[in-house]
Structures are given as C-alpha cells and as structure tokens.
Amino acid sequence: MITKLDELRIGIDEVDQQIIALLAERFRLTEEVGLYKASNQLVAQDPNREKQQFQKIVQLSEKNGINPEYTTEIYRCLIDLVISRHEVLLAINS
C-alpha cells in the first residue's frame, strides 16, 4: 500500500531528476564560459554579474514563494564551485 509519505517522496524524486538535469545544463554552460575566460585571460569571478544574478534570484524566489535566503545560499555555493573550476581552467591555460 502506497502511503502519503511514499507519494510525497515520489514527487521529490521526480523534482530531483529535473534539478539534476538543469544543473548539468548550467555546468555545461559555465564550463564554456570558463574555457572562454581562460583563453582570453579573464578573471574567474565577476562581482557585477553576480550582483545582477542575486537581484534576479531574490525576485524569482519571491515570485515563486520560496524563501530568498534559501536560494541565495544555494546559489552562493553553486557560483563558488563555478569560480573554483574557472580558476583551475585559468591555471591550466597559463
């Protein structure tokens, strides 16, 4: 017998599949940005771009009913991983 808890967890598993697929696509794009930066000797971090991102993230979070503190924390981790990867690509290229 499927309980309410099982049903909710099936929903969570489906959402996780979508999140992972979207994260994979995001990392594919940021990898290309990292390769572009490395071949043009551009710094890994872009604080102006991040400022715009975080403004957008707060707006989108409010629109979708999610606590902006959660999304801001998640995106800080995500962007920091990207920056670390870009630093590796820069080091390889220099």
Ligand SMILES: C=C(O[C@@H]1C=C(C(=O)O)C=C[C@H]1O)C(=O)O
């Ligand atoms: C992807 C970039 O590199 C870094 C990572 C970002 C991101 O993951 O969204 C944003 C800005 C940069 O600090 C970029 O410059 O666009």
